[in-house]
Amino acid sequence: MRNLFNPDAFLWRWCSRILDVMVLSILWFFCSLPAVTVGPASAALYDAAVHGIRRDEPGAYARFFRTFRRELKTGCLASLLWGAVIAALLWGGSLIGRTIQDPGPVLAATAVFAALLFFALGVISWMFPLLSRFEFSFQGLNRTARQFFIVHLPSSLLLVLLLAGCAWACFKFFFPIFFLPCTEALAASLPIERAFQKHMPPEA
Numbered sequence: 001m002r003n004l005f006n007p008d009a010f011l012w013r014w015c016s017r018i019l020d021v022m023v024l025s026i027l028w029f030f031c032s033l034p035a036v037t038v039g040p041a042s043a044a045l046y047d048a049a050v051h052g053i054r055r056d057e058p059g060a061y062a063r064f065f066r067t068f069r070r071e072l073k074t075g076c077l078a079s080l081l082w083g084a085v086i087a088a089l090l091w092g093g094s095l096i097g098r099t100i101q102d103p104g105p106v107l108a109a110t111a112v113f114a115a116l117l118f119f120a121l122g123v124i125s126w127m128f129p130l131l132s133r134f135e136f137s138f139q140g141l142n143r144t145a146r147q148f149f150i151v152h153l154p155s156s157l158l159l160v161l162l163l164a165g166c167a168w169a170c171f172k173f174f175f176p177i178f179f180l181p182c183t184e185a186l187a188a189s190l191p192i193e194r195a196f197q198k199h200m201p202p203e204a
Helices: 010-032 037-052 060-070 072-099 103-133 138-151 153-173 180-198
Strands: none
Touching: 010 037, 010 060, 010 180, 037 060, 037 072, 037 103, 037 180, 060 072, 072 103, 072 138, 103 138, 103 153, 103 180, 138 153, 153 180
């Protein structure tokens, strides 16, 4: 019975983690509301989720805001660039069905737009975790994210599926926004951290 009220007991540790997942997801949502800040908010969410929840380090919320402020400029620039790219691809894809009547060209154009959208989503899936962990210039961040996308292509496919599924669920039902962003960051951290280790010295 005494273990039940022990703050280090299994039940309370898991309750604490569930609370962290919800709070970090809500912080990400509100920090992403201007849309242009979704990049630094995503970098902050990934950093806080990995260190605060996966590694059980203290100060997850303080870490979120610290990373958000540190990566604000570069993250906002990346949000503007890749947000515009994804918006243009989605708009172009929706335009295909309205302007092209022949099924053959429609399928070919759809395949091209789908491949480009996969590339864009794959790049941003690596970009903000990279930004949270390492220091980059804007050009260096884009170049490194593209390289990670190509070198770790199977992981990139998994990350795109996770990102697309999370975005669809949040837009469709909204209530998952209170827990799914941090859950997605934790799931994405499994292939991402494994890839990071391959490019870091052993002592890191």
